[in-house]
Amino acid sequence: MALLLSTHDVAAMTRRMGLPELLKRLVGYLEADYLRWQDFDKTPRIAAHSADGVIELMPIADHELYTFKYVNGHPTNYRFGLSTVMAFGALAEMATGTPQVLSELTISTALRTAATSVMVAKRLARPDAKTMALIGNGAQSEFQALAFHHLLGIEEIRLFDIDPAATAKLMRHLQSVPGLRLVPCQSTAEAVKGADIVTTVTADKTNATIITPEMLEPGMHINGVGGDCPGKTELHRGVLEQSSVFVEFEPQSRIEGDIQQMPADFAVTEFWRVLSGQVPGRRDAQEITVFDSVGFALEDFSMLRLLRDCARELGLGSEISLVPRMADPKDLFGELITPEAESQRRAA
CATH class of the missing domain: 3.30.1780.10 (ornithine cyclodeaminase, domain 1)
Known part of the structure; x- marks a missing residue:
């Protein structure tokens, strides 16, 4: 069973x-x-x-x-x-x-995606990070917000979604969480300004450029969650060119992640190498890091x-x-016979 x-x-x-x-x-x-x-x-x-x-x-x-x-x-x-x-x-x-x-x-996918985001951010975000921008306030947004608040100490989350009802929904769910300040914003640029961490979790299946190079600030960590299939991206290629990029499983990320828009020799690091100590994660407080997350079977x-x-x-x-x-592993057909029919057969 x-x-x-x-x-x-x-x-x-x-x-x-x-x-x-x-x-x-x-x-x-x-x-x-x-x-x-x-x-x-x-x-x-x-x-x-x-x-x-x-x-x-x-x-x-x-x-x-x-x-x-x-x-x-x-x-x-x-x-x-x-x-x-x-x-x-x-x-x-x-x-x-x-x-x-x-x-x-x-x-469970929303839970594991949020937990994976935090696992990676523990090694890539600045240790003093307290503010996060959350771009895309749909089905997975509360999970991301609560994971970063409870496990990474994020105190302020700046919210933006092209659908104001989605932001209102998120604020309704999380407005009473102790120690968490929610700030609704009118644009992506407003939300990311001054943010230590930027989480993008949008749904449109399109080559979007939600985060652009002029939005970057020294020391920022970008948790790119929404770009997860061919033809679907969230980050301008200029963002990737200015950042240290980390992925889950490179062969899959090359097809589905934001790095699908980059040449095949564009350098990325599989995160397991950071976790195992083979390579460093964040190198200094000024480095811009990107986790190009697509979700992996592990x-x-x-x-x-x-x-x-x-x-x-x-x-x-x-x-x-x-x-x-089955009493007899070779008697699969016997599973089709009702107990009553079997009793009648034996009695005949």
Whole structure:
């Protein structure tokens, strides 16, 4: 029997553990897995594109576990009352192929993206960072804001979205968070002025230039979250040219990240090298750093492990028969026969 975790289970897990504690624990899982980078069988995600969006499969495995995530990205889904991003995934044993967990990953993707952002910013942002600009105030914005506030000590977040209702929604959710000051802004330029960290988490599938070179300031760290598929960027190429750029898995980032607009020899650093101490992160207080984040399967591997462990601890989830449990492993056809029919056959 596999463990089934619904959106209600993950929401209950977050409430019972508390979001700061869950995010803190998730960062620990992420760091542990990134430090084992060489143990994983890695591949860029497999994408199917349409005019309105993309559906992607994100597999990864080590010698013990295999995971995958199914995820979409459809920026116009709001017109149908649907999320831009929807996802589910599974965790299985490598030794037997037996599925252990089948879980929602829509809420969980927002959690792991925020935790990954903080994990990286701990090494790339200035240690004295207190102010963040948050450009794009949609579905993932609260997760980013709370992760940076609780885990990195951000005290002020300057907000901008082309949809004022999105900013109002974020402020409604977070206005009572102790020690967090929210400042709505009228433009991206206003929001990023004086910000120590700039997080971009926009949804449009277009080659946008949300952050431009004239907005850069010495010591700024840019957490670029929204550029995550071919034809979708957020940063002007001049921003990348003036910055030290870090990525998750370079072969995937070259296709999907903001660096897709750069030549093939444009220098980037995979973040696991920073975490392992092979290369430095931020070199000085004046350096401008960019995390060109597209989301990588290893982060979902960490998320699924955490979901499994926390669900066991809290008694959440339900069992589901994803594969038959047969008395005779060679008698699959026998699963189609009802107990009553089998009794009648034996009696005949």
